[in-house]
Amino acid sequence: MVTIAQLKQANPAMWQSAADGWLNLAKESEQACNDIHDQGRGPLDEHWQDRVGQAARGQLARDADTLEAGADIMRGVAMVLDGLTTSIEYAQRTLQDGLDLAARYGFDVDGQTGALTPNGSGDVPEGHRYGAEVSALLDEAxxxxxxxxxxxxxxxxxLAGTTGVTDPDVALNRYQGEASQTELSMYRGDIPDGSDPALVSEWWDSLTPQQQEQLKLSNPVEIAGLDxxxxxxxxxxxxxxxxxxRVEFVRWTMEHWDDDNVDIDGExxxxxxxxxxLHHSGVQYKGWNTLDDDGWGKSTAGGWGWDWLDRNGHTHTNSWGGAQNLHDFLNRNGSHEVPLSQAKPGDIxxxxxxxxxxxxxxQGTIHHTAVVTAVTPDGDIRYTQHSDQxxxxxxNGREHHETTAxxxxxIRVVRVEPNWY
Structure with missing residues (x-):
């Protein structure tokens, strides 16, 4: 169990330094993987066709996979350390606010047990009556x-048990994916449960404007629903x-990311x-039928799942189901692109x-769509998608994989702002 003394003495900068170190190692491993592909494996394919050359090619391929898998796992380590760094910084802010409140009300705080002792030095008359308020804030920290x-x-x-993992797909989709979820769950755990709205208000006010902004980006659903x-x-x-x-869009996306019931067969x-x-979160259909070149929506037949009509274009507009088409439709109808650095939950x-x-x-074709569902305090976009789920x-963590594949x-970020209703 963490004590007040331990939390006061914690030095998040050390964990941040460790996170940066692991991230640098991951980038070096990715570069080594690229060097093998560019300078070794590729030329071997072309010039070394005998048995020795093919054996060398196979070994280089295994080495590249090992380096790529290691890079993905090391990025996972960095994510966890980033989460720990920021979470402890949040907790220290809450703790300091509690300690400041204790001093104002005239309490000494035991660094081990958290027990409060009135000392009569507070600047609020009968401040000792507010011990429960102080204790709640310290307990929350x-x-x-x-x-x-x-x-x-x-x-x-x-992650320490993954040193033998050499399959890049397993390292990326399982281990790095789990680390990403852990980082976001730590930020979620920094938010009070909402049972005491007064505590929530005091906690929110104790955060710096930057920390408030970070939590709005990393956990919009939780913040928006908190009394x-x-x-x-x-x-x-x-x-x-x-x-x-936008919050409902993010919530719906995270609840249905693996739900095949929303699929259009064969696409x-x-x-x-x-x-x-978008439609579940309030965006209205545009146009009177699904053949409208500048429309967006699904027909009643499409909603009923009459997929045999799809080949005639009756179940949904082209803009509903095609990445390039949706991008172009949105930008023609009120939405606009924003820089990657300004992406926020609810963007596409x-x-x-x-x-x-x-x-x-x-080349130049938009071929895939995903939803921004979180942005971490260090600016890494977390996205949720369907097909693949x-x-x-x-x-950032998947960039090397996507480039290789x-x-x-x-990456084009579109802020949805419908203008047709």
Whole structure:
């Protein structure tokens, strides 16, 4: 159990330094993997066709896979340490606010037990009556620190057991994916449960403006639904224009990311999934029929699942189910692109092929759609998608994999702002 003395003495900068070190190691491993592919494995394919050359090629391929898997896992370690760093910083802010309140009300605080002793030096008459308020804030700080400590320790132990993993897909999709979830769960654990709105209000006010902004980006659903958070903050998260509920879009996306019931048979459903989420969060259909070139929506037949009509274009508009089409439709109808650095939950990200590496995707074509569901305090976008099904995965963490598999990508972020109703 974390004590007040331990939390006061904690030095998050040390964990941040460790996180940066692991991230640098991951980047070096990725570069070594690229060097093997560019300078070794590729030339071997072309010039060394005998048995010795093929054996060398096989070994280089295994070495590259090992380096790539190691990089993905090391990025996972960095995520966990980033989460621990920020969570302890939040907890220390809450603790300091509690200690300041204790001094104002005239209490001494035991650094080991947290017990309060009135000392008569407070500047509030009969401040000793407010002991419960002080204790609640101190307990909240220790709860925040304790949950982060436990989650980080458990996840780091799991990652320590992956030294023999050499399959890049397993390392990326399982271990890095779990680390990403752990990081976000630590931030979620920094938020009070809402049973005491007065405590929530005191906690929120104790945070710096930067920390408040970080939590709005990393956990918008929790913050928007918490009693004690200012109404203006909740409205900002949901969207001030009233066109649709951005928080509901994020919530629906995270609840249905692996739900095949929303699929259109025979299609890649990444864009259909984003459209379903937009509609469920309040975006209205545009146009009178699904053949409208500048419309967006599904027909009654499509809603009933009459997929045999789809080949005639009757179940949904082209903009509903096609990545390029949805991107273009949104930008023609009130929405606009924002820089990657300004992405926030409720935005849509589109993947555009920037190279000619993929023979199946023309250079300059937008071919994939996902939803921004969180942004971590260090600015890493976490996105959720369908086909392939992924929940809160790291854009930075998956960049090397996506580049290797699909070629260099341009990431386009669209802020949805409908203008047709």
């Amino acid at each position: 220790l709860r925040q620190a304790g949950q982060a400590d436990r989650k980080a320790a458990d996840e780091l132990r799991r 004690g958070i200012p109404d203006g903050v909740k409205q900002e998260l949901r969207g001030t224009d009233g066109k649709f509920d 890649n459903n990444c864009t259909n999934f984003a459209s379903e989420g 990200i589109f993947f555009e092929e920037a190279s000619d590496q993929n023979e199946h995707i023309k 992924r929940l809160n995965v790291s854009l 699909e070629g260099q990508q341009n």
